[in-house]
Amino acid sequence: MDTSTGTLLNGAVKHPLLLADPWFMITVLGLYLYVVNSVLPQFMLFRKPFELKKFMLLHNVIQVVSCIYVIREILFVTDNGVIYFWKCRQLSQSTENVRRHFSLAYFLFWLKLSELVETMIFVLRQKQNQVTKLHLFHHVATLTLVYLLIHYNQNGSSAYFCAFLNSIVHIIMYSYYFVAAVADKSIVRTLQPIKKSITVIQMVQFALILVQLPTQIVLCGVPRGVIIYFGTVIIAMFYGFYDFYTNAYKSDHRVKNRE
Incomplete structure (x- = not known):
């Protein structure tokens, strides 16, 4: 195996240079937080919001296709056993399986890195209210979890259960975003319950x-x-999304009941 997909060296793995230690990830996440909280808001202070519709559509398509690829690779790497999340199954040590395991893990890292662009889109469209603590925490944390998958996967195929579920959710989510971006406003209102x-x-x-x-x-x-x-x-994410759901939807329901 070449170094682009991980090299087995006496039982250890030689990762690509940027993923060999956490410093690249830490640097990128530090710059990300600085840019979306300081640099871009200052840049947009006296500017009109950018539309970015075509870029957003492309981003949504790339995310959906990428998640379909991730699901396919997870099913291969786990021998279709990812749904048996309660079982501990060691990943096959065949050359092809090891190669695709690390290729998938690296792909997930770069995929999660690409999702940071979404925050920049929010700021450039002057939707700073969507750059919440939950949003930032979610993006930062998911990248660190993939780093753990690359370096500390000692529970075999079970480690992919999280990525498997997340990919299914993202296919639904980004498909909805794509349709909402191109559909008529009346259709978007009809699809609102999906959100x-x-x-x-x-x-x-x-x-x-x-x-x-x-x-x-x-x-x-x-x-x-x-x-x-x-x-x-995971607990923090669950609480964050529950809190968002309560504030965003139950409050809307209470307002409607008063009307």
């Missing part, structure tokens, strides 16, 4: 991942530090 349902689906995703967590602790022997960090992130 609410996406938030519910995201919470269900996190709930299923939390159901999986005890099996990884008890049965799979995942390092305690990894489990604590992973569990903390």
Whole structure:
């Protein structure tokens, strides 16, 4: 195997230079937070919002296609066993399986990195209200979780359960965004309940991942530090999306009831 897909060296893995240690990721995330919270808001202070419709459509298509690819590769790497999340199954050590395991992990890293663009789109369109603490935390945390997958995957195929669910959610979400961007306003209003349902689906995703967590602790022997960090992130995301759902939708329901 070449270094672009990971090289097995005496049982260890030689990762590509940028992914060999966390400093590239830390640097990018630091710049990301600085740019979206300071540089771009200052840049947009006396400017009209950019439309960016074509770029957004392209971004949505790329995300959907990428998630379909991720699901296909997960099914291959796990031998279609990813849905059995409670089982501990070691990944096959065949040359092809190892190659595609690391190729997939690296692809997930760059895919999550590309999602940071969404925050910049919000700011450039002067939708700073969408750059919430939950939004920033979600993007930062998911990238760090993929880094853990690359370097600390000791629970085999079960580690891909999270990415599998997330890819399904993102296919639904980005498909909705694409349709909402090109459809007539009346159609968008008709599809509004789907937006609410996406938030519910995201919470269900996190709930299923939390159901999986005890099996990884008890049965799979995942390092305690990894489990604590992973569990903390998922709980925080679940709470964040639940809080968003409560404030965004239940408050709307109360207002309608008063009318």
